[in-house]
Amino acid sequence: MNMFEKERETATRAARSAGDLLKQKFGNVQHIGKKGETDLVTEADLAAEKLILEMLRIDCPKDNILSEEAGALAGSSARTWIIDPLDGTTNFAHGFPFFAVSIALEIEKEMVLGVVYNPFMEEFFEARKGEGAFLNHQPIHVSHAGHLKESLLATGFPYDIEQKSHRIFEWHKRMTIASRGVRRAGSAAIDMCYVAAGRLDGLWEEGLKPWDTAAGAVIVLEAGGRLTTCEDEMFTPYRKSVIACTPLIHKEMVNALNG
Ligand code: IPD
Ligand code: CA
Ligand code: CA
Secondary structure (H helix, E strand, C coil), X not given: CCCCHXXXXXXXXXXXXXXXXXXXXXXXXXXXXXXXXXXXXXXXXXXXXXXXXXXXXXXXXXXXXXXXXXXXXXXXXXXXXXXXXXECHHHHHHCCCCCEEEEEEEEXXXXXXXXXXXXXXXXXXXXXXXXXXXXXXXXXCCCCCXXXXXXXXXXXXXXXXXXXXXXXXXXXXXXXXXXXXXXCCCCHHHHHHHHHCCCCCEEEEECCCHHHHHHHHHHHHHCCCEEECCCCCECCCCCCEEEEECHHHHHHHHHHHHC
């Protein structure tokens, strides 16, 4: 008997419904609000979040929720759903079709379930702790890359990049020179799933929030990947930086970033 079957069903239904809603609204964004100079929120972020929260309230009324736009909603259980209703808002607002819904379940500080749905490509990534990672029901695994020089990497830039631009671009320069290339596609959740599926060999990023990485973290670990902070400390989605990669290149990534 698989663990968390009911929760998986709820998360799947919520992510697919929210993803379908995003797909419908894609290309027709009416309202773009600003949470910061470049940090956007559209009506689609809010509508997708509303849909997910309504489903969770019916299926799991006692659970806590931490969701990007709604914030922390206290429940009475030891379980927390961590939600990014639209990861890749800037892409979405500009009509660049690379975005996803991300939903994770945390129980007593452990991520036990994660789903990431890219509705545009109809790719559904999922994992439960101890049960492997899957893309559209097929098992996935991180790549076999052994060296940074043979690796395709990804990163992202924080919204407050202005304050940290020197370090961020120094890292970008070093990693670009050390690898086969660095992609910056604009969805940390999808980047993590691409590492899990072996499409990317590694990613690093700083300035992320729990909802960006919670689901991706379970999926990367269950696909055989390695997760730490950029300083090689233990990763949790509450830490602000991440390295997610195939294990053999981890040391080289840490050294390149911190050297
Ligand atoms: C953002 C994306 C982006 C990353 C940013 C995130 P949002 O999430 O994941 O790839 O570089 O740091 O904030 O705002 O689109 O949900
Ligand atoms: Ca996000
Ligand atoms: Ca978001």
